[in-house]
Amino acid sequence: MVNHAHTARLTRVHYHIDDAGCAVYCGISNVMQEMDVLRTDGRANTLEFNEKNYLVCATDKAIRCWRRAAMSFDLLWILEQSLGVHLSSFGSFAWSGNTVMDFDIETASMNGSFSFPAPILNLLVVSDKNSQLFAVARTGKGLCIATTKSHTKSPVITLNQGAKTPFSSLAPLETSAQVTSTNSAKRPVDKKAAIRLLDGPCHALPPISHLAPLFIAQCLAPPLQEQK
Numbered sequence: 486m487v488n489h490a491h492t493a494r495l496t497r498v499h500y501h502i503d504d505a506g507c508a509v510y511c512g513i514s515n516v517m518q519e520m521d522v523l524r525t526d527g528r529a530n531t532l533e534f535n536e537k538n539y540l541v542c543a544t545d546k547a548i549r550c551w552r553r554a555a556m557s558f559d560l561l562w563i564l565e566q567s568l569g570v571h572l573s574s575f576g577s578f579a580w581s582g583n584t585v586m587d588f589d590i591e592t593a594s595m596n597g598s599f600s601f602p603a604p605i606l607n608l609l610v611v612s613d614k615n616s617q618l619f620a621v622a623r624t625g626k627g628l629c630i631a632t633t634k635s636h637t638k639s640p641v642i643t644l645n646q647g648a649k650t651p652f653s654s655l656a657p658l659e660t661s662a663q664v665t666s667t668n669s670a671k672r673p674v675d676k677k678a679a680i681r682l683l684d685g686p687c688h689a690l691p692p693i694s695h696l697a698p699l700f701i702a703q704c705l706a707p708p709l710q711e712q713k
Contacts, residue, residue, distance in 0.1 A: 508532065508542055523551060523558055533572040539590050541577070543570040548579070550590060559692055562593045571608045575618050580605045585620060587633065601629045 508523040527544030534540055538553040539561075547565045551558035568579040568586075577590040582604050587596045603624035610620050610633065618633040 508540075523549075523560075525549060530567075531570045533570055535572040535577070535590070536574055537590075539572065539577075541570050541572055541590070543568055543579075550593065557692065561591070564593060569605065569608065571610060573610050575610050575612055578608060578610060578620070580608055580622075585622070585631075585633075599631055599633060601631060602626070603629065 508525050508529070523540075523542070525542045525544050526549070527546035529542055529544050531541075531543040533542075540551045540553065540558060542549050545567050547563055548568055548570060549563050550561045552561055553559075566581075568581045571578045571580075572590070576596075577588050579586045579588060583600045583602070584598055585601070585605065585608065586598045588594065589596060599620070601622050601624060603626040605622045605624055607623040608620060609622075610618055612618050620631045620633050622629045622631070
């Protein structure tokens with residue numbers, strides 16, 4: 486799989502015999518040169534960039550999100566579900582079955598959702614001259630179009646604080662203005678995923694800037710209270 490980015494870079498996905506994938510980040514200004522190796526832990530279905538230097542890889546096992554800093558990538562969060570993903574300048578979207586979820590790429594919290602009349606095979610989000618967003622889905626019944634939201638306004642469909650969504654385990658649903666200093670710490674990777682971070686070759690391990698807060702959250706911080 487090859488995906489060209491706006492910064493004249495590309496990512497190719499290489500599969501090992503044990504089906505543990507690696508995304509290899511290469512520079513192609515003059516000659517192709519490997520610059521970073523990212524673990525995907527599965528067979529890649531979708532590989533998406535956006536103009537803010539975020540990279541999302543959706544596999545048959547999970548979704549991983551990285552942010553490019555200088556010449557390397559920092560792992561931000563992992564969602565252990567198999568979903569389709571589409572990134573664009575208009576937002577970040579994931580889909581499963583008939584449902585499309587609009588999510589925040591930094592926190593992995595869900596902003597809203599909408600549905601199509603048939604299971605989605607592929608998704609594209611575009612905008613008109615009035616900044617109105619349209620989601621175009623390729624389904625088994627043909628192309629379907631849904632109006633989502635204005636590019637400059639808040640989502641039309643919002644979720645209750647107690648609603649459980651595929652992204653609710655990654656970050657709280659509060660907006661940045663509602664999150665206080667006492668609950669702003671987020672734990673985007675669960676214990677199983679944290680253990681698997683170290684179960685691989687040393688060149689594929691995340692940077693210390695990701696491992697240190699993860700260690701503090703999982704091993705030193707008190708457990709989160711369950712909501713009744």
